[in-house]
Amino acid sequence: MEFDAVIVGAGAAGMTAALTAARNGLSAVVIEKAPVYGGSTARSGAGIWIPNNEVLLAAGVPDTFSKADTYLAAVVGPEVSTARRHAFLVNGPKAISFLLRWTPLRFSWMEGYPDYYPELAGGMPNGRSIEPRALDANILGAEKANLNPSYVPTPAGTVVYDVDYKWLSLIARHPRGLATATEIVLRYLSLSAQGQDPISMGQALAGGLRAGLLAAGVPVWLNTPLLDLHMENGRVAGVVASRDGQEVLIRARRGVVVGSGGFEHNERMRKQWQAAPIGTEWTVGASTNTGDGIEAGRRQGAALGLMDDSWWGPMIPLPDGPWFCLSERTLPGTIFVNQAGKRFVNEAAPYSDVVHVMYEKQHIPCWMIVDQDYRNRYLFKDLAPLLPFPADWYQAKDWTISGLASKIGVPSAALRSTVDRFNAQARAGRDGDYHRGDSSYDAYFADPTNIPSPCLAPIWLPPFYAFKIVPGDLGTKGGMVTDARARVLRPDGTVIPGLYAAGNASAAVMGHSYAGAGSTLGPAMTFGYTAGMDLATT
Numbered sequence: 001m002e003f004d005a006v007i008v009g010a011g012a013a014g015m016t017a018a019l020t021a022a023r024n025g026l027s028a029v030v031i032e033k034a035p036v037y038g039g040s041t042a043r044s045g046a047g048i049w050i051p052n053n054e055v056l057l058a059a060g061v062p063d064t065f066s067k068a069d070t071y072l073a074a075v076v077g078p079e080v081s082t083a084r085r086h087a088f089l090v091n092g093p094k095a096i097s098f099l100l101r102w103t104p105l106r107f108s109w110m111e112g113y114p115d116y117y118p119e120l121a122g123g124m125p126n127g128r129s130i131e132p133r134a135l136d137a138n139i140l141g142a143e144k145a146n147l148n149p150s151y152v153p154t155p156a157g158t159v160v161y162d163v164d165y166k167w168l169s170l171i172a173r174h175p176r177g178l179a180t181a182t183e184i185v186l187r188y189l190s191l192s193a194q195g196q197d198p199i200s201m202g203q204a205l206a207g208g209l210r211a212g213l214l215a216a217g218v219p220v221w222l223n224t225p226l227l228d229l230h231m232e233n234g235r236v237a238g239v240v241a242s243r244d245g246q247e248v249l250i251r252a253r254r255g256v257v258v259g260s261g262g263f264e265h266n267e268r269m270r271k272q273w274q275a276a277p278i279g280t281e282w283t284v285g286a287s288t289n290t291g292d293g294i295e296a297g298r299r300q301g302a303a304l305g306l307m308d309d310s311w312w313g314p315m316i317p318l319p320d321g322p323w324f325c326l327s328e329r330t331l332p333g334t335i336f337v338n339q340a341g342k343r344f345v346n347e348a349a350p351y352s353d354v355v356h357v358m359y360e361k362q363h364i365p366c367w368m369i370v371d372q373d374y375r376n377r378y379l380f381k382d383l384a385p386l387l388p389f390p391a392d393w394y395q396a397k398d399w400t401i402s403g404l405a406s407k408i409g410v411p412s413a414a415l416r417s418t419v420d421r422f423n424a425q426a427r428a429g430r431d432g433d434y435h436r437g438d439s440s441y442d443a444y445f446a447d448p449t450n451i452p453s454p455c456l457a458p459i460w461l462p463p464f465y466a467f468k469i470v471p472g473d474l475g476t477k478g479g480m481v482t483d484a485r486a487r488v489l490r491p492d493g494t495v496i497p498g499l500y501a502a503g504n505a506s507a508a509v510m511g512h513s514y515a516g517a518g519s520t521l522g523p524a525m526t527f528g529y530t531a532g533m534d535l536a537t538t
């Protein structure tokens with residue numbers, strides 16, 4: 001029970017840290033609380049935002065350190081130190097190169113998926129996010145069965161990438177929609193004809209990292225939760241964990257990396273740190289992420305930061321769980337209204353920003369209003385265009401806007417006038433109130449065939465529908481404060497010897513913002529890699 005490095009949590013941060021430590025000559029073990037590995041990483045879309053990496057450069061993306069630095073500084077603001085920002089930008093590309101060398105993971109540029117603030121200096125309207133290519137799950141052997149399932153299972157007989165969603169949602173509108181639907185089937189057929197069991201997105205990312213650990217001989221102990229950190233002479237010298245029903249001490253000669261995710265499923269912590277209304281029912285993060293690592297670090301004096309924030313996104317509370325409302329919200333023919341029946345936000349803004357406004361102005365819940373024309377045009381969740389919405393998905397349906405208003409308890413005249421005003425703006429192609437469509441980000445999950453603006457369409461064809469919208473998240477983003485080497489700091493800025501944190505167990509390098517698709521996984525992998533390197537080299 002003694003290793004050079006003990007890593008807590010088998011998500012992107014933990015598995016990258018363990019692989020880095022192992023491939024740099026250390027003995028390492030990953031302890032994982034769940035009966036499966038992968039955490040939220042396996043559930044995710046696996047978009048990865050790491051500027052200026054070799055995959056982007058090979059694809060011809062004109063990125064540089066300096067462009068990315070200018071952009072990131074403007075996005076995250078002064079809350080995050082320059083040293084940490086630079087550590088992310090310098091080590092991120094190295095982490096990608098390292099994973100290309102030591103895992104079967106291969107990545108593609110998510111061409112056209114813009115940075116979330118593409119008009120800022122250094123921002124990229126064509127995007128600088130990457131995602132894993134399909135991975136053959138057979139290489140995992142018996143570990144294939146232990147991979148945490150994804151949040152959105154891809155339909156049988158398809159291989160779907162993040163960049164496909166935009167076009168799939170336009171299947172009834174754009175020739176590329178049908179072409180993409182055909183392509184995802186052909187992709188599957190071609191890979192399965194070669195004897196593969198192809199997996200994609202978060203499944204591919206977590207599976208690929210796990211395959212890297214298998215090849216490096218790093219054990220991943222499932223059902224082994226961290227209970228506490230073990231201290232010796234003022235340094236973290238191991239962990240106390242539960243294994244096979246017994247409390248065990250696992251010593252770490254060099255140090256411990258905490259990659260145990262956020263606290264999204266810890267009701268007490270959410271209420272303690274975050275604004276009301278808050279709970280655990282609106283998150284889509286892994287159910288085992290209950291902040292254990294953050295609390296263990298705190299007991300040893302770790303400073304905590306950004307605990308009030310999360311990787312927010314508007315959610316529709318559906319009977320089988322919250323639905324992360326992305327393209328459904330930004331396609332034309334939708335508005336969000338508050339309890340007063342008024343719009344209050346650019347509905348197509350980055351998801352984190354929309355929820356920040358919901359909390360600031362206390363518009364919780366709010367309502368997404370759509371019409372039958374919208375239903376006829378676009379994919380909604382996994383429901384094909386034209387098919388009726390299941391009655392338990394929406395809060396109200398009515399043949400008039402006034403009738404809809406009274407069913408959701410908002411003033412009828414206000415909602416009528418909001419819809420009239422929005423419709424006039426949509427017909428003119430310009431949202432003078434909230435500037436929806438002004439940023440090229442807004443136009444990503446939109447409809448290029450919609451005229452005059454891809455982002456705006458009137459709400460006119462009855463029946464009308466109202467969906468309840470609540471502030472959900474992909475996980476929390478507050479945790480232990482770390483330095484540029486991923487070492488955990490005390491409130492006075494001194495280092496807790498032997499303790500590292502990465503991913504959602506640490507306070508995010510993104511601050512309160514979200515730079516582009518993959519802004520949680522990119523830093524998680526980068527600081528996992530940084531911690532592994534630091535353990536190996538100091």
Ligand SMILES: Cc1cc2nc3c(=O)[nH]c(=O)nc-3n(C[C@H](O)[C@H](O)[C@H](O)COP(=O)(O)OP(=O)(O)OC[C@H]3O[C@@H](n4cnc5c(N)ncnc54)[C@H](O)[C@@H]3O)c2cc1C
Pocket residue numbers: 008009010011012013014031032033034036037038039040041042043044045046047048049151152224225226227259260261262284285286288289290291292293311474475502503504505517518519520521522524
């Ligand atoms: C549906 C969905 C889509 C997403 N899409 C994207 C995307 O495209 N791009 C992006 O950047 N982000 C995305 N995210 C967010 C992203 O997945 C997470 O922020 C990221 O996976 C966090 O990585 P992590 O390594 O910190 O935590 P996780 O991947 O959650 O791993 C933490 C692990 O620690 C384990 N653990 C917890 N407590 C203990 C304990 N006491 N002892 C041992 N182990 C413990 C957990 O069981 C878990 O396996 C998405 C999330 C979801 C849910």
